[in-house]
Structure formats: structure tokens, C-alpha cells
Amino acid sequence: MFKKFLGKKVKKSEVSDQEREILERIEKMNLTDMKSYINNNLKDFPLTSYGLNAVLKRLITPDASTQKLYISADDMDTKKKKAFELVLSTMSKSKITVESMELVRQFIETYEDIIEAYDREYKQIYTSRFQDALEVGARTLDKLLEMSQKRSVLE
Numbered sequence: 254m255f256k257k258f259l260g261k262k263v264k265k266s267e268v269s270d271q272e273r274e275i276l277e278r279i280e281k282m283n284l285t286d287m288k289s290y291i292n293n294n295l296k297d298f299p300l301t302s303y304g305l306n307a308v309l310k311r312l313i314t315p316d317a318s319t320q321k322l323y324i325s326a327d328d329m330d331t332k333k334k335k336a337f338e339l340v341l342s343t344m345s346k347s348k349i350t351v352e353s354m355e356l357v358r359q360f361i362e363t364y365e366d367i368i369e370a371y372d373r374e375y376k377q378i379y380t381s382r383f384q385d386a387l388e389v390g391a392r393t394l395d396k397l398l399e400m401s402q403k404r405s406v407l408e
Contacts, residue, residue, distance in 0.1 A: 275304045279311055284335040287311075291342055302348040309343060309356035312336060313363050326367055333371055337379050344390035347397065354390050357383070 278298060282290065287308050293300040312323045324336050340360050343353060361368065361383050368379050 272303050275301065276307055279304065279307045282308075284332065284339060288335070288339050288342070291339060291346065300346065300348055302350050302353070305343055305346060305348045306350065306352055306356060309340065309353060309360065312340065313356065313360050322363065324364060324367060326370065330371070330375070333367060337368070337371070337383075341382055341386045344386040345393065347393065349390050349393055349397075351394065354387060354394070357387060357390070 279287070279290070286295075289295055290298060290300060290304065291308060298304075315322055324333055340357055343349065344357060368383070371377060372379055
């Protein structure tokens, strides 16, 4: 019952065809496309918890060929801001899992210097917004777990 909320660890060999398709499509997306996916605006490609986690993993995992992270300190500020906003928006989605929250925490750790530099340069507050987003994600998970428990009692 709780696997849906906790997020299950999947080995590469156990990835289904649907999940493989999700990974392939997300690998080809830019930030704007990822935002549309996270906001569930792609009619032929509905948002799933696996896809949400795949987007977050793409942002924090170095590219296989270049070994570079998705965002670097010398990227345009608009790219950084779009990535920050994308991660913030994931935490309010109903497809969030514990794994999603862990991936956001890893994002914050991975890009800590870039986030702080962006905040200083543009007088933004992304550092505190990320902490608030984690709290929102925790509350969302609590509500989903509570609803699941109520449904299991009714069944």
C-alpha cells in the first residue's frame, strides 16, 4: 500500500516499456518541455510519479557523454531560474513520492553554490523557497497517505 507513496527503487533491468518510453522522452526535453510535462499540459504524455522523478534525476545527474551537470555556473540566468522554478513546482504535485523529496534535497545540495550566487546577485530568495517547497511536499505526502488510509478502511 505504501510503495506508491514511498517510491520504489527500480533496477535498470526491471524498467517497464512504459517507463523506458518516459525516460526516452524526458531525455529529449528542454526545460520548457519539462515544465509542460510537470504541469501535465502534454495531453499524449500524462504525468506519472516515475516521470516526475525522471525529470528531477535528469537535473542532478551528470550527462553520460560530457560528464557535465544540467546547470552550470556560467549558464544564462534565465536557464537557472527556469530550473529552480521547475523543481519548486514539482513539490506541489500529487504524484510526489518520498524519492521525489530526496531528489529535490540532492538538487539543493548539488546546486547549492549556484543557488546562493543567484540569490545574492538578483536579490532572490530561492534558498528559503526550496526549504518551503520541501515542507509543502511533506504536507502533500501526509495528505495522500491519509487519504489512502481512509480508502483502505472503507474497502
